[in-house]
Amino acid sequence: MADTVRTTCAEASFDENQGLASLRNRHTIVILTGNHLCHNPRVIKEADALHAAGYQIEVLAGWIDDTLAERDRELMKTRAWRLAVVADWRPSQPWGPWRRRGHSLWRRWAIWRQRQLGRESVDQFGAPAGALLSAANQRPAALYIAHSEAAMWVAVRMLDQGATVGVDFEDWFSEDLPSEARRIRPIELMKRWEQRLLAEGQYRVCASQALSQRLAETYQVAAPDVIYNVFPWADRDHLDGLTKDRRDCERVSIHWFSQTLGAGRGLEDLLAALPLLNQPVEVHLRGMPKSDWPSLFEKHCPARCRDWVHVHTLVSNTELLSRIAEHDIGFAGEVSQTASRDLTATNKLFQYLLAGLPVVASNTMGQREVIDAVGDAGALYPQGDVTALAATLRQWIADRDALAARKQAALAAARDLYHWEGQLARVIHAADRAILASPIGEAFDRT
Numbered sequence: 001m002a003d004t005v006r007t008t009c010a011e012a013s014f015d016e017n018q019g020l021a022s023l024r025n026r027h028t029i030v031i032l033t034g035n036h037l038c039h040n041p042r043v044i045k046e047a048d049a050l051h052a053a054g055y056q057i058e059v060l061a062g063w064i065d066d067t068l069a070e071r072d073r074e075l076m077k078t079r080a081w082r083l084a085v086v087a088d089w090r091p092s093q094p095w096g097p098w099r100r101r102g103h104s105l106w107r108r109w110a111i112w113r114q115r116q117l118g119r120e121s122v123d124q125f126g127a128p129a130g131a132l133l134s135a136a137n138q139r140p141a142a143l144y145i146a147h148s149e150a151a152m153w154v155a156v157r158m159l160d161q162g163a164t165v166g167v168d169f170e171d172w173f174s175e176d177l178p179s180e181a182r183r184i185r186p187i188e189l190m191k192r193w194e195q196r197l198l199a200e201g202q203y204r205v206c207a208s209q210a211l212s213q214r215l216a217e218t219y220q221v222a223a224p225d226v227i228y229n230v231f232p233w234a235d236r237d238h239l240d241g242l243t244k245d246r247r248d249c250e251r252v253s254i255h256w257f258s259q260t261l262g263a264g265r266g267l268e269d270l271l272a273a274l275p276l277l278n279q280p281v282e283v284h285l286r287g288m289p290k291s292d293w294p295s296l297f298e299k300h301c302p303a304r305c306r307d308w309v310h311v312h313t314l315v316s317n318t319e320l321l322s323r324i325a326e327h328d329i330g331f332a333g334e335v336s337q338t339a340s341r342d343l344t345a346t347n348k349l350f351q352y353l354l355a356g357l358p359v360v361a362s363n364t365m366g367q368r369e370v371i372d373a374v375g376d377a378g379a380l381y382p383q384g385d386v387t388a389l390a391a392t393l394r395q396w397i398a399d400r401d402a403l404a405a406r407k408q409a410a411l412a413a414a415r416d417l418y419h420w421e422g423q424l425a426r427v428i429h430a431a432d433r434a435i436l437a438s439p440i441g442e443a444f445d446r447t
Contacts, residue, residue: 020432024054027142027440029431032151034062034132037083038071039259041317041347042170042207042229043147045420047081049427055142057081060135062128064089064100071316086135087128103128111184120186122153129153137161142435145203149173149185152193159200164438166203166430167194169224172211175339178264182338195219202434205427210365211343225430229347231321231354233419240322245284245312252397253282255327255357257320257348261311262290266333266362269381269389271301274308276390281397284327286312324355328403329396332361335383345370353377353414358406360392373417377409 029050033043043059051057063069063085076083089100103126110123122129127150136144136154146155146167155165174190198204198215204224206212216223246253258265270283289311301309315323324330330352336342345366352359353374361367363380371378379396381389396403435441 021054023435023440024432025056027435028056028058028139029143029145030136030139030141031057031059031145031147032132032136032154033059033147034086034127034129034150035148036063036065036068036072037061037075038068038317040147040170041231042168044075044317045231045423046145046168046227046427048079049424050431051079051081052424053428053431055431058139058141059083060086060132060139062087062089062131066090066092074316074318084135087131089128114184114186120189122150122186122189124184124186125150133157142438142440143203143431146197149190152190152197155201156193156196159196164202164434164440165197166201166205166434167197168203168227169206169211169215170229171207171344172215172338172340176341178337198224202437203430205430208343208345208366208369210345210369211340214339214343225426227423227426227430228345228350228418230350230414230418230420230423231347233354233415233421235321235354238318238321239325240319242322243326245310245323245326246282247310248282251280251282252329252400252403253284253327254329254331254393255284255286255324255352256331256333257286257324257351259287259314260290261285261287262292263296264335264337266331266335266383268296268300269333269362269384269386270331271297271305271309272386273390273393274305275302276387276394277397278394279397280308281393282327283309284312285309286314286323288314321351321355324351324357327355327357328407329393330355330357330359332359332367333383333389334362334364334367336362336364342366350414350418353410353418356407356411356414358396358403358410360389360396370418374413375409376406377413 031043031047033040037044047057047059061083069090088096090096106123107126110121113119114124129150132150133154136158142164144155144158144163144165146152152167155167159165174187174194198219198221205227206215206224207229209226212223212226332348334341342364343366349359349367349370359378361371361378361380362383368380371380379392381392
């Protein structure tokens with residue numbers, strides 16, 4: 001009888017089931033990240049969705065940068081759920097630089113210990129894991145959801161204490177980053193945390209069907225729910241209609257963005273394809289240049305095409321869609337250097353579609369999953385095949401009427417398939433199911 005009630009309640013909507021609504025109103029969900037909010041839109045959307053459903057929400061974050069902290073504050077002005085900064089290492093804080101320096105030294109010690117003694121530790125991340133765990137222990141909650149590597153460690157510790165926990169695989173944490181960076185990460189520990197959270201956690205979601213299937217196969221568990229990294233269709237109501245990036249609107253404009261600008265993002269392909277196009281274009285890249293960017297640009301972009309390329313600084317989440325919408329084509333040249341990059345459908349795909357840009361994407365499994373579904377709004381090219389990339393771009397650039405139709409197809413894909421409004425029920429259902437399967441849910445069944 002209890003299982004029947006639980007299933008019925010978990011599938012009911014907020015409006016249809018006042019008992020479930022009461023359950024939500026009485027309980028708190030804590031989201032564990034340890035990072036800045038403004039660079040983690042998935043956390044924001046999840047918190048918004050669960051709070052709107054009636055849950056009390058608190059996000060545990062960490063601050064290291066004053067500019068990003070101000071963006072976090074701006075984001076919170078329009079939200080009723082709580083943000084708790086569990087570690088503040090900003091330069092402006094009296095002890096911020098010293099705390100950050102001390103933690104950096106501790107991280108180096110942890111990395112040395114792994115290399116010399118083979119002992120892995122959560123301290124290798126350089127994240128405020130201890131502060132995150134302490135804060136979580138001080139906040140009784142019906143559910144704790146991990147959104148980062150260090151947060152997984154916290155969730156496992158909470159699981160050991162009998163808490164109901166979950167994990168959101170924004171990326172495949174243990175299979176992410178290039179080989180050089182992976183050498184100083186506690187890979188085996190992460191795999192153990194992933195195994196436990198997937199086998200024993202109640203809330204289990206990830207960012208693509210391809211990743212869900214691979215996680216299930218790797219850890220021999222039920223496939224996690226898929227919550228795509230999409231954005232609200234309503235965000236288009238806030239487009240500013242300005243032109244800030246483009247220089248010559250007569251040229252077709254290609255756009256790419258990420259947090260950092262450097263090697264391993266497929267930009268080598270895009271730059272090398274430019275001299276193979278039949279006409280000049282504009283290329284707009286948005287991100288923080290890494291130290292390897294100047295040499296990469298000089299090596300892959302011929303001199304005669306370099307003035308086509310424009311680099312822009314990062315903008316706030318609220319402005320990003322407007323800046324993307326200025327352009328004509330979105331580029332997503334992800335490289336399958338890790339399983340995570342190959343399997344994940346990144347948020348740039350969905351931002352392009354929402355902005356009305358058709359997408360030329362490399363053929364990773366995660367991107368193929370999306371591009372195959374959007375028809376004329378997307379095209380794939382083999383990673384590293386500059387000739388194939390250039391051929392697709394030439395075709396799109398040559399026919400402006402067809403390009404305009406592709407833009408309309410992109411908007412239709414965002415409106416009909418890939419929008420956050422369509423993911424809300426999945427997020428809420430996953431949280432409801434997790435709590436209803438816990439001791440709290442068992443008590444709810446008896447009332």
